[in-house]
Amino acid sequence: MADELTLADVTQEEFDTAESVLIDLVRTTYPSLDLRRGTVLRDLLIRPAASVTALNTDRLEMLQIQMSLTAMLANEDTIDPAAVDNILANFGVVRNAGAEATGQVQVRVDADRTYTFAPGFQFLTLDGLIFETTQNYVVKTDADPLSGEIELFLSGDGTYYYFILPLTAADVGSEYSIVEGTALDAAASLFGFVAASAYADFSGGLDEESISQVVARLPAAISYRALESRTSIDAKLRDHFEGTGVTIQDLSSQGYGDRTQLRDKHNPTGFAVGSRVDIYSRTFTAPQTVLLQKAGVRVGENQYQFTIERTEAPGYYAIRSISEVDSSINGELAFDTLPAIGSYAFVEVRSADGLTGTFHDIDPDNSVIESAYTVYQKSVVTVSGVPSAEAEHNFKVEVFSANGLSAMQTYVDGTDVRNLEADYILRCPLICFVGVDVKAYYDASRTVDAETMQRDLYNYINSRSFIRRLTRSELTCILLADGATRIDLGASGMALQGIVRDAAGATHTLQGDTLDIETIADAKSLLAPETVVFGAELESIHVEVVAE
Amino acid sequence: MAQSYPYTVDYSGRQVDIEMLQSIVRPVEIEQVTVSSITQPAKIVTGVQKLVQRYALLLLSTLETVHFDQDQGTLLVSNLVGGVIQNRGRLQSAFAVANTSVFQQMKKDDAQVEVFGDQPADEILTRATLLDFDIDFVDSLVYLRIRLTTQAGDDLTFIVPTTAPR
Numbered sequence: 063m064a065d066e067l068t069l070a071d072v073t074q075e076e077f078d079t080a081e082s083v084l085i086d087l088v089r090t091t092y093p094s095l096d097l098r099r100g101t102v103l104r105d106l107l108i109r110p111a112a113s114v115t116a117l118n119t120d121r122l123e124m125l126q127i128q129m130s131l132t133a134m135l136a137n138e139d140t141i142d143p144a145a146v147d148n149i150l151a152n153f154g155v156v157r158n159a160g161a162e163a164t165g166q167v168q169v170r171v172d173a174d175r176t177y178t179f180a181p182g183f184q185f186l187t188l189d190g191l192i193f194e195t196t197q198n199y200v201v202k203t204d205a206d207p208l209s210g211e212i213e214l215f216l217s218g219d220g221t222y223y224y225f226i227l228p229l230t231a232a233d234v235g236s237e238y239s240i241v242e243g244t245a246l247d248a249a250a251s252l253f254g255f256v257a258a259s260a261y262a263d264f265s266g267g268l269d270e271e272s273i274s275q276v277v278a279r280l281p282a283a284i285s286y287r288a289l290e291s292r293t294s295i296d297a298k299l300r301d302h303f304e305g306t307g308v309t310i311q312d313l314s315s316q317g318y319g320d321r322t323q324l325r326d327k328h329n330p331t332g333f334a335v336g337s338r339v340d341i342y343s344r345t346f347t348a349p350q351t352v353l354l355q356k357a358g359v360r361v362g363e364n365q366y367q368f369t370i371e372r373t374e375a376p377g378y379y380a381i382r383s384i385s386e387v388d389s390s391i392n393g394e395l396a397f398d399t400l401p402a403i404g405s406y407a408f409v410e411v412r413s414a415d416g417l418t419g420t421f422h423d424i425d426p427d428n429s430v431i432e433s434a435y436t437v438y439q440k441s442v443v444t445v446s447g448v449p450s451a452e453a454e455h456n457f458k459v460e461v462f463s464a465n466g467l468s469a470m471q472t473y474v475d476g477t478d479v480r481n482l483e484a485d486y487i488l489r490c491p492l493i494c495f496v497g498v499d500v501k502a503y504y505d506a507s508r509t510v511d512a513e514t515m516q517r518d519l520y521n522y523i524n525s526r527s528f529i530r531r532l533t534r535s536e537l538t539c540i541l542l543a544d545g546a547t548r549i550d551l552g553a554s555g556m557a558l559q560g561i562v563r564d565a566a567g568a569t570h571t572l573q574g575d576t577l578d579i580e581t582i583a584d585a586k587s588l589l590a591p592e593t594v595v596f597g598a599e600l601e602s603i604h605v606e607v608v609a610e
Numbered sequence: 611m612a613q614s615y616p617y618t619v620d621y622s623g624r625q626v627d628i629e630m631l632q633s634i635v636r637p638v639e640i641e642q643v644t645v646s647s648i649t650q651p652a653k654i655v656t657g658v659q660k661l662v663q664r665y666a667l668l669l670l671s672t673l674e675t676v677h678f679d680q681d682q683g684t685l686l687v688s689n690l691v692g693g694v695i696q697n698r699g700r701l702q703s704a705f706a707v708a709n710t711s712v713f714q715q716m717k718k719d720d721a722q723v724e725v726f727g728d729q730p731a732d733e734i735l736t737r738a739t740l741l742d743f744d745i746d747f748v749d750s751l752v753y754l755r756i757r758l759t760t761q762a763g764d765d766l767t768f769i770v771p772t773t774a775p776r
Binding site for chain 2: 069072074077081082085086089094095096097098100101103105106109112113
């Protein structure tokens with residue numbers, strides 16, 4: 063804050079300027095005062111006054127900066143976040159303070175015994191990221207899940223025991239969204255500890271909102287708060303879910319006159335009547351997974367079946383993988399099929415569920431598509447190729463999902479929130495999973511960091527939502543900015559590919575110079591640029607740097 | 611004791627300063643230097659007296675002790691109290707260096723006529739000469755007797771009392 067500045071913050075240059083100004087001012091009015099260096103007046107009058115003047119000048123500048131978001135944006139590195147919050151408070155807007163990533167780790171131990179964890183028990187990654195338990199956990203083989211106990215399992219080969227422990231990042235930040243399989247170590251002594259690794263990708267980690275980000279969203283944040291226009295729907299949802307752990311990255315509202323709005327044409331002639339709004343909400347940066355443990359029932363030779371209920375992974379987009387419960391898959395989506403490599407083969411049949419008693423208008427004859435990616439979908443999954451003859455077999459299921467869809471649906475359904483003449487349905491956006499394989503050349507006399515390039519591509523792709531296309535030239539610009547001198551755009555140089563699953567269950571592959579959603583658009587399957595976001599997992603981006 | 615040579619000078623319209631040393635009654639003892647007190651009406655000085663005061667202030671200030679003006683002063687006092695000056699020869703040498711530094715510092719502002727105005731001839735220092743000096747190792751006192759010569763040709767001898775390590 064401005065009043066926290068002291069004389070220690072005044073620089074010599076600022077003092078010299080203030081002293082010069084003071085001497086001029088005093089000499090103008092009192093020309094008989096000798097203010098040369100070495101005079102008592104200079105020492106006792108000018109110097110202390112110049113110090114205070116310089117300090118006040120600093121404070122005034124700081125105050126002026128703190129009165130303007132634009133000025134604070136220009137001084138983002140040095141500005142006090144509290145000053146930003148003070149201005150935002152004038153508009154009833156709260157800056158996102160970031161969020162801690164959460165997830166589960168698989169902890170391996172050497173023996174069957176009871177393990178107890180107090181809140182704050184910490185695990186560390188090799189990079190020093192700290193994760194901790196947030197409550198008491200008791201782990202044992204005869205655990206009672208209803209009382210919050212965690213079950214201890216024997217591994218498939220009988221060589222060790224393991225359990226799945228929920229952890230939360232010790233601090234906010236996206237860097238805590240570690241990927242499945244990341245190794246962790248117990249920070250304190252854990253008797254019998256063998257190893258630990260992320261059981262699935264951690265999610266929800268969010269950086270503190272920067273000034274530039276909050277300035278960018280201010281127009282929406284201070285707009286008219288009602289579920290009326292695209293902007294106001296965006297503003298109202300963002301405002302309500304601010305700081306709740308549901309972070310809305312982007313929204314696309316499809317209503318009257320929009321081609322992917324199918325629900326307002328439920329009449330014999332098929333003309334649009336309006337009052338139906340489908341809200342596609344990107345509440346994730348990188349594609350986010352939800353982890354389920356499902357018990358499959360044997361339905362055939364090496365085949366098991368289970369149901370993903372609508373409440374288990376509300377509005378999930380696609381299944382990433384189905385595997386054994388104690389396995390870890392570092393899947394790579396790029397250039398192949400939508401399930402991660404290493405997943406069991408499966409077939410899923412989706413259907414609508416839970417619509418009875420709601421006012422939502424979904425055509426029973428087209429319910430699979432109209433309920434797709436909403437909280438009203440469920441699916442029956444048949445897994446094949448399972449090397450087991452048990453009557454029941456447990457699976458680890460990872461599904462791509464948009465966090466907070468249920469909470470958002472409940473919110474817009476509230477009669478005190480929604481337009482009483484309208485029907486709003488939240489959907490997880492269709493995700494175009496992007497894979498990039500690129501060879502970047504650089505000047506041998508300089509250094510480039512392939513990891514930085516990979517991370518920048520990852521961040522860029524995951525920021526592209528509800529737009530028509532993603533092009534190689536966009537990605538090339540990022541690589542050039544990271545120090546590459548040229549990119550091989552030949553057949554073996556830079557490959558770009560995307561995979562999208564439409565609401566009917568068909569997958570579409572795009573590749574080449576441009577991933578143009580319009581070329582595969584099919585409004586009847588809810589596939590259009592207005593419903594699709596681009597996303598990439600870090601493992602799907604390969605950057606090879608070549609010195610020349 | 612300070613000496614002066616009577617002459618006639620018109621002090622009207624002169625730039626003035628506040629008198630730093632109200633009196634030097636007996637300049638050979640530490641306690642007898644009294645600085646202006648807020649309980650006393652401030653006295654102003656001008657002319658050669660102001661010059662002497664300015665010279666003395668710069669000579670006796672210690673380098674790097676004035677906030678935002680680290681170049682003001684000399685190392686004379688710090689050398690004296692630090693025990694660096696062990697004999698009369700070193701004292702002469704230290705004074706010569708300090709004196710040169712004071713001249714440079716004074717000239718720096720004196721050259722900025724547009725800022726600080728013109729200076730009368732009796733306020734422009736042309737020479738400072740160490741007439742006499744002594745180190746009293748028993749009482750840890752140093753005596754400096756300096757003659758200042760202005761452009762007007764007036765001399766004023768003054769005595770700078772200061773302490774040395776006991």
